[in-house]
Amino acid sequence: MFSGIIEDVGRVEKIIREKDNLIFLITSKISKHLKVDQSVSHNGVCLTVTEVFDNSHQVTAIKETLNASNLASLTDGGSVNLERSLKLGDRIDGHIVQGHVDQTAECVEIKDDNGSWVYTFKYHKPVGVGIIQKGSIALNGVSLTICDNKANMFSVAIIPYTYENTNFKEIILGDMVNVEFDVLGKYVLENKK
Numbered sequence: 001m002f003s004g005i006i007e008d009v010g011r012v013e014k015i016i017r018e019k020d021n022l023i024f025l026i027t028s029k030i031s032k033h034l035k036v037d038q039s040v041s042h043n044g045v046c047l048t049v050t051e052v053f054d055n056s057h058q059v060t061a062i063k064e065t066l067n068a069s070n071l072a073s074l075t076d077g078g079s080v081n082l083e084r085s086l087k088l089g090d091r092i093d094g095h096i097v098q099g100h101v102d103q104t105a106e107c108v109e110i111k112d113d114n115g116s117w118v119y120t121f122k123y124h125k126p127v128g129v130g131i132i133q134k135g136s137i138a139l140n141g142v143s144l145t146i147c148d149n150k151a152n153m154f155s156v157a158i159i160p161y162t163y164e165n166t167n168f169k170e171i172i173l174g175d176m177v178n179v180e181f182d183v184l185g186k187y188v189l190e191n192k193k
Contacts, residue, residue, distance in 0.1 A: 002041045004094030004136075004143020006081045006166045010042075012074050013056060020063040022072065023050075028082055031057040039099065041083040043167070044141030044178040045069050046099025069101045070140075070176045079167040081141045094143025095136040096183055104176040105139070108153070117163060118147065119171065120155040123179060131181070138180040142166050 010028030017023075026042070034040065034057050038049045047059035066072040074080065085099075086092065105121035121139070131137065131149045138144070142162065148155040163169050171177065 001086050002046070002083050002094075002097040002099055002141065003086055003090075003092045004083070004097040004138045004141060006083055006142055006162075008082045009165070009167055010080045010082045012076055012078045012080060015074065015076060018060075020066075021060050022066060022074075023058060023060050024071075024074065024080075025056055025058050026080060026082070027056040029055075030082060030084060031055050034084070039085045041085075041097070041099045041141045042080050043070060043074075044081070044097070044099065044138050044180055045071060045101050046085075065101075068103065069178045070104050071178075073176065079170055081166050083141055095138075097138045097141065097143060097180055098183055099141075100180060101178040102181050103179050105154075105179045107171050107173055107175045107177065109155075110171070110173065113157070116160065117158040117168075118155050119158060119168070120148075120153060121177065121179075122153045124152070132185070135185065136182045139177045140167060141178070141180075142168070 008028045008030050010026040013027050014025040034049050034052050039046050049057050051058040061071045105123040108122045109120035111118040131154050135146050144156040146154050147157045
């Protein structure tokens with residue numbers, strides 16, 4: 001479990017293809033504190049650390065993960081939002097994020113809002129999950145609040161701190177982000193079936 005509060009923005013140092021899998025070597029400030037077998041959120045995707053070096057770590061994304069997320073579009077030198085899993089007893093400053101990406105969404109508008117930014121995204125595969133005004137959503141692992149929602153589109157407001165300390169500052173029109181809908185909303189909808 002994660003909270004959606006990003007600890008560091010890592011850099012992709014190397015990508016190795018191994019059959020249908022991609023192995024990522026990531027450099028970050030938190031890498032030296034990781035251990036093999038730990039779960040770490042990479043752009044909102046929960047991945048297992050397979051190797052740790054001085055200031056980098058390695059993870060593997062399998063075909064299913066690559067098909068459901070934006071990890072296949074990462075390139076050498078690209079950025080990735082990182083968060084270590086929660087410890088029991090920690091405060092949850094964001095919301096409960098599982099690291100299980102539901103789908104991707106395309107950035108269709110970025111509006112400078114005089115001190116903040118409003119990003120609008122379009123998602124193409126309705127999964128029956130309700131997005132509600134002022135509800136929670138995780139985009140590339142970042143816990144955010146919905147500020148506007150329409151059919152297959154939603155907007156989030158980004159404060160300067162989040163803009164500077166995540167990979168949101170690198171998102172441009174047409175980029176795909178990983179989306180994890182609010183787990184509580186998913187359970188409510190599942191129980192209504």
